[in-house]
Amino acid sequence: MLVLSRRPQQSFIIGHDIVITVLEVNGDTVRLGIAAPRDVAIHREEVYRELQQANTTAASPSSDAVAAFTQRASGKPSKDEEASLPQE
Amino acid sequence: MIAADTLPGSKTGGPAQPVIRFASGLVGYPSAQRFVLEQSDGGVFELRGLGEDDPDFLVVAPAPFFPDYAPVIDDETVERLGLRGEKDALVLLVVTLRDRPEDASANTLAPLVINARTRDAAQVVLTGQPFSLRQPLLAS
Numbered sequence: 001m002l003v004l005s006r007r008p009q010q011s012f013i014i015g016h017d018i019v020i021t022v023l024e025v026n027g028d029t030v031r032l033g034i035a036a037p038r039d040v041a042i043h044r045e046e047v048y049r050e051l052q053q054a055n056t057t058a059a060s061p062s063s064d065a066v067a068a069f070t071q072r073a074s075g076k077p078s079k080d081e082e083a084s085l086p087q088e
Numbered sequence: 089m090i091a092a093d094t095l096p097g098s099k100t101g102g103p104a105q106p107v108i109r110f111a112s113g114l115v116g117y118p119s120a121q122r123f124v125l126e127q128s129d130g131g132v133f134e135l136r137g138l139g140e141d142d143p144d145f146l147v148v149a150p151a152p153f154f155p156d157y158a159p160v161i162d163d164e165t166v167e168r169l170g171l172r173g174e175k176d177a178l179v180l181l182v183v184t185l186r187d188r189p190e191d192a193s194a195n196t197l198a199p200l201v202i203n204a205r206t207r208d209a210a211q212v213v214l215t216g217q218p219f220s221l222r223q224p225l226l227a228s
Contacts, residue, residue, distance in 0.1 A: 038167070039112055039168075040112075047213055051115045051197075051211075051213065052115050054182070054198070055116040056116050058146070058184040058185075059116075059143035060143045061145075062185075065189075066128075066134070066185065068189045069183070070128050070129050070132050072189040072192075073132050073148070073153075073225070073226065
């Protein structure tokens with residue numbers, strides 16, 4: 001990892017168009033300003049990791065699970081409930 | 089380019105499906121950038137990735153499940169997606185299904201925001217707002 005020291009109001013440039021500026025240092029908190037092109041998404045790392053896991057867990061559900069959920073969400077009885085109805 | 093990118097109609101001969109473009113992909117799926125949205129029952133939609141290895145997602149409109157859900161979209165996102173007003177923004181929540189349907193949850197912290205006019209879309213993290221990555225959907 002590259003390690004650099006900066007003072008408040010000093011910046012880094014990453015590539016040609018991402019500028020990171022140290023705005024304020026207060027105890028154990030550093031405030032940074034980030035200027036980047038619109039198509040560069042910026043996330044706090046822990047949030048990114050959690051979201052990545054959430055998306056991976058959500059991705060490509062089985063068609064059975066989708067059918068069961070859709071049935072519940074639309075207020076129709078599930079197959080199990082139908083099956084347990086008394087026979088006429 | 090303004091013209092909406094469309095796919096031919098489905099096999100049932102329905103209208104052409106507009107392609108929704110996530111320029112940055114989704115977190116965890118950076119290359120999944122083109123999707124179509126198919127409506128199912130009960131406010132539920134399927135977001136289908138068009139690339140060979142792209143994921144599909146089950147998504148819901150917030151209103152039937154969370155009537156009070158009122159996310160604030162930050163200015164950067166508004167500008168990035170070219171949103172001109174609230175009516176432009178279609179907000180959908182990614183659903184995580186588990187073994188039992190009643191354990192399904194929705195990601196209210198990082199909704200999908202789609203510009204209904206241009207079909208440009210992004211998954212937006214609502215930093216600082218009181219939402220959850222796993223909000224139960226079917227409260228019993």
